[in-house]
Amino acid sequence: MLDTSNPNNYSYITKHLETHVLGGIKLNKLESLRITLSIQKPKQHNILRHSIDLYNDNQVEKFTRKVAERLEIGTSVARRTLQELTHELENYRFLLLEKEAELHKPYFKELSASEEKEAIKLAKRKDLLKKTNELIGKSGVIGEAYNRQTMYLIFTSRKTNNPLHCISLGSSGTGKTHLQSKVSELIPQEDKVEMTVLSANAFYYFNRTELQHKLILIEDLDGAESVLYPLRELQTKKRITKTVVHKDTKGTTRTIHLTVEGPVSVAGCTTQESIYEDNSNRSFLLYIDESQEQDKRIMDYQRKLSAGKIDLEAEQKARETLKNLQRILKPIKVINPFAEYLELPQSVFKPRRTNSHYLQFIEVITFYKQFQREKKYDEQTGEEYIETTIEDIEEANELIIETLLHKSDLLSGACRSFFEFLKLILVQENQTTFTNAEVRRWIRLPKSTVRRRFLELLDTENIVRVKDKNKKTYRYELADKEEYSNLKATIQKALQDCIDKINRANGSD
Structure with a gap:
């Protein structure tokens, strides 16, 4: 039998010949079996070394005669040994390929009955968003109550047909990447792709559906400048295509199309808001809390962590709870019956795209609370869907007000x-x-x-x-010390007016 205990020196020993395969075998070219052999009679020192493609019959026949001549053995013995070795190597290569495929197979965790029951119980809570924010805090995300919950919901949107995107902004060293990293720990590993530096064509060489409904995390947008254009196209059109010239095995040149399908949710960090304006327009802008109070909260946590007074097991349990909740969420259509009553304040810049983000954010909250919604069916198509409630809109308004403030502000x-x-x-x-x-x-x-x-x-x-x-x-x-508070009050009033309109319309019905 073939002995593969040494990956760089397989051995195949028979009664008549001792054969070693030096350097193992390659897995990338199945149309050939090129190896380097060392072959000798047992307990003799007359060794023949040779590189050969065992799938090339002419090479094998010549090598058979050479072995018979050099080692003074019959050609039938040498031929049979090489044929048996080829069969063993072939089977072993298939085994290695299966192991490699299994190793690179996407990981999907199967929830146990108790885990699923606990996740569904959490998903059915009336105060789901409040409880979610508490669990995010317990998982080790310090402060940033608004940013962390908004970011978590944006990451959740990856499972919908119209995902949202976010960019974390702040000065160097304020914790942009840390916040994104900690919140992304609440998303199952199989649903995210983390990147640090990307080459210009990196996105085009993913498998066609490899990125579908994935969360793409970019540590620093400065390291991804070369892919910002295809990234924007993937965000907007939910598909990117690149046409390249390819030469096949026969040497024929032909044109092929590399297509990668979305949709995806994209998150990144930067200190330079103006440079990435095109990407910012497609994203929620989350400004990191740089206040002295936040500095104190973080440093207190760091000191407790160093003193061993942080319950790391409780943090891990909170992370697993939220990841399991993410796993039980299933794709389902969301219909907002109140959408026609929702109008943004006049002060918001680029209202078309911002209005789309606002409506999508409400849909994400409804999607997240799918276990609390009655499933309905379209009479014509039979498609399953759930509906947005007034409560969903009110919760969205509380969270989105900071985003609308930034979208309405003349200042960076x-x-x-x-x-x-x-x-x-x-x-x-x-x-x-x-x-x-x-x-x-x-x-x-x-x-x-x-x-x-x-x-x-x-x-x-x-x-x-x-x-x-x-x-x-x-x-x-x-010039006006109340300008920001007045702007916030204007936005709050505009959002409340929408709720009042909905309530009046429902009352009249």
């Missing part, structure tokens, strides 16, 4: 954080005017950064220059 996310922090400091310092130098001292930012923020605030007329009465210099003051 980094500048808005700077400006809101500046307002707080002015109240603490009991001042209405300020200088560039004072702000640098209060906020401790580089001179160039403060200058950029001031230019953006002046350009959007959020601050104005005023002449210092005592000196021949200029100071700055706020």
Whole structure:
């Protein structure tokens, strides 16, 4: 029998010949069986080494005569030995291919009866979104109550026909990648693809359906610049195709099409909001909490973790609970009977795409609560579906208000954080005017950064220059310190008006 205990030196020993296959066998070319042989008589030192394709009859016949001549043995013995060796190697190669296919087979966890029962029990809770946010916190995601729940629901949308996407934005070192990584741990491994750096054509060489309904996680968009265009097409058109020239085994050149099917949900992180504007328009923008309170929460957690006072088993249990909940969610159509009553505030930029995101986000919440919804059937097609409730819309409005604020804001996310922090400091310092130098001292930012923020605030007329009465210099003051809270109130009122319209329409029915 063929001895494969040494992967680099198979041995096949018979009564008449001792044969070794040096370097093992290749698995990529099934049309040939090219190996390097060392063959000798047992307990003799006259060794014949030769590279040969055992599927090439001419080579095998010549080698048979050479073995018979060099080792002084009959050609029939040499031929039979080579034929038997070929058969053994062939069978072993098929075995290796089966093992390799099994190794690369996508992992799908089968839930036990108790796990499924527990997941369904959680899915039927009336306070499902609140309980989900609690479990996300227990899994080790510190703070970021709005961002973490919104991101989790966006990741859940991968199972729908119109997935949502998100980009995490914030300064370097504020935890963008950490938040994305921790929330993605709540998604089953078989449903996500994590990437760090991508080559220009990387997406085109996935299998046709390999990415369908997957969550694509990009650690840093700066490392994926070369694939941003196909990524956008995959987000929008749910399919990408590349035409390439290919030469077949006969040397004939022909054109082939490489197609990868979606839909997919895409998440990425960056510090540079303006550079990725085209991608940002297709995504929810999640601005990382850079407040001092969040700094304190994170550092307290780090200290407790170092002191061994964090229950890591409880964190793991929370992660598994949410992953199992994800596994029981099944694709189902969602119909929103109240969609016609939902209007976005006039202040929102690019309302067409934002309106689509708003409606899809409501559908995701309904989809997530599918175990609480009665299944209905289309009378004409027989298609199964569930319907959105007013409660779903109210919960979506609570979560999406931050996104609509950012979509309505003239300032970039980094500048808005700077400006809101500046307002707080002015109240603490009991001042209405300020200088560039004072702000640098209060906020401790580089001179160039403060200058950029001031230019953006002046350009959007959020601050104005005023002449210092005592000196021949200029100071700055706020144009309207209530502008952001007024904008938020306007958006809240617009969303509440939609709910009121729905309630009046239902009452009249």
